[in-house]
Amino acid sequence: MTRRFFIQRLFEGFKTAVLVHMFWFSMTSDQKVAADVNWKLVNKMPLREITKRKLHHGSDHYLNPFGRRKHGNLWRVMRWKLFGENRFKRFYPSEPVVPVKMDWRFLKEYKGLGITFLKHATLIIKDGDDYIYIDPVLFNIFRFIKDFTPLHFDIRELPNPKHLLITHGHYDHLDKKSLSHFNKKTHIISPVGYNSIFKGLGMTNRDQLDWFDTLTQGNREITLLPCHHWTMRNPIVGPNRSLWGSYLIKSASGPVIYISGDTAYFDRFSEIGNEFKIDLAIFNLGAYEPRWFMADSHINPAETVRAFQELNAKHLMIVHWGTFRLGDEPVHFPSIEIKQEMQKAGLQDRYVEINHGQTLFFDSFNVV
Numbered sequence: 001m002t003r004r005f006f007i008q009r010l011f012e013g014f015k016t017a018v019l020v021h022m023f024w025f026s027m028t029s030d031q032k033v034a035a036d037v038n039w040k041l042v043n044k045m046p047l048r049e050i051t052k053r054k055l056h057h058g059s060d061h062y063l064n065p066f067g068r069r070k071h072g073n074l075w076r077v078m079r080w081k082l083f084g085e086n087r088f089k090r091f092y093p094s095e096p097v098v099p100v101k102m103d104w105r106f107l108k109e110y111k112g113l114g115i116t117f118l119k120h121a122t123l124i125i126k127d128g129d130d131y132i133y134i135d136p137v138l139f140n141i142f143r144f145i146k147d148f149t150p151l152h153f154d155i156r157e158l159p160n161p162k163h164l165l166i167t168h169g170h171y172d173h174l175d176k177k178s179l180s181h182f183n184k185k186t187h188i189i190s191p192v193g194y195n196s197i198f199k200g201l202g203m204t205n206r207d208q209l210d211w212f213d214t215l216t217q218g219n220r221e222i223t224l225l226p227c228h229h230w231t232m233r234n235p236i237v238g239p240n241r242s243l244w245g246s247y248l249i250k251s252a253s254g255p256v257i258y259i260s261g262d263t264a265y266f267d268r269f270s271e272i273g274n275e276f277k278i279d280l281a282i283f284n285l286g287a288y289e290p291r292w293f294m295a296d297s298h299i300n301p302a303e304t305v306r307a308f309q310e311l312n313a314k315h316l317m318i319v320h321w322g323t324f325r326l327g328d329e330p331v332h333f334p335s336i337e338i339k340q341e342m343q344k345a346g347l348q349d350r351y352v353e354i355n356h357g358q359t360l361f362f363d364s365f366n367v368v
C-alpha cells in the first residue's frame, strides 16, 4: 500500500465515520454545543424571533435550538456498530440496485415546473428555463458504502444549473467532487458558512443565507428556513461550524415547494405552514433507524406524515432514500413505509410516488 493510498483510505474511513455519526468526539462536543442553547428562552419563542435574536448563533459555532441530542452512551453505540445489533439485516438481500437512466429531451423542452429526483437527496428543479439543483451528489461518495443508484448516463448531459442549493455540510449533501463537475461560475446558494470549501472549489459566485433570509430573482423567491438538524465535516474541528436549513422556493412558474433537507421532527412545522402556502413538501426520509440514535437527526415515516399535516402542504414527496444505506433500515424501506403511513392517515392521494431518474411534471401532475 502506498502512502498516498493509505492516506486516501484513512480519509474515506474518517468521512464514513463522520457520516454515520460514529465519532465520540462529536458526542462530547454535542453536549458542549447543547449547553450553549438557552432552552427556556427558545421553547415558546416563534421561529422568526429566535432568528431575529440570533439564538442559533453561538460564539464560534451555530446552535440547534430545537433538540438536545442524546445518542445513547458510547457502549451502546459500540455494541450497535461493532456487534451488529440490527433487526433489519435479513432484508438487505432484497435491496434493489436501480441504475439511473435519463432521457432529457422532454424535460429540456418542457417550460413549466418539473421536479426530477436524481439520487439520494439530489433534486433538479426545472422552473421555466432555469434549472435549480439541490444537494448534488453524482457519484458513489463513500468507498465503504454501496451506491444502489449509480448514474447510467454521461453526466456531461446534465443541464446547466442556474443555482446550486446546498442544505448543509454533511458529506452526503455537500460533495466537492460532484460540485467540481459544474462550471466554477455557477451561482451557489447555501446557509451561512462553508467559506473555505467553496473558496477551495473556486466557486465564489455565492449567496449565503441565514434563516428566513430570502433571495429574490425575478418572480422566484428562495428562502432558507430553520430545521432540527446539525452539520459536521471534521470531528476534530467539531460540529456546527456552518449553518444548515430547509428551503422554501416560490417558483417563477407559480407552485411553492418546501424542501426539508435533513431534519428531525420538531414541533415547528405548523408555524412554517401558517406562514407559507405550500403546494409540495419534499422530505428527506432515510437513515431513521435505530430511533435511539437517529431520532434527533432524521425524521421517520410516521413523523413525516405528521410534519406534512402540520405544514398543511398539498402534496408530499420523499428523497434521501434508495441510494446509500446510512441507517439500519434497508434503502428501499422509506418508500414502502411512507405509503403505509399515508394510507393509515387517509392521505394516500396526496402522496407523490417518484423513483430515481423520474420527473414530476407539475401542470399535468404526472410522474414520468
Ligand SMILES: [Zn+2]
Residues within 6 Å of the ligand: 168, 170, 229, 230, 262
Ligand atoms: Zn445531515
Ligand SMILES: [Zn+2]
Residues within 6 Å of the ligand: 170, 172, 173, 262, 320
Ligand atoms: Zn443526509
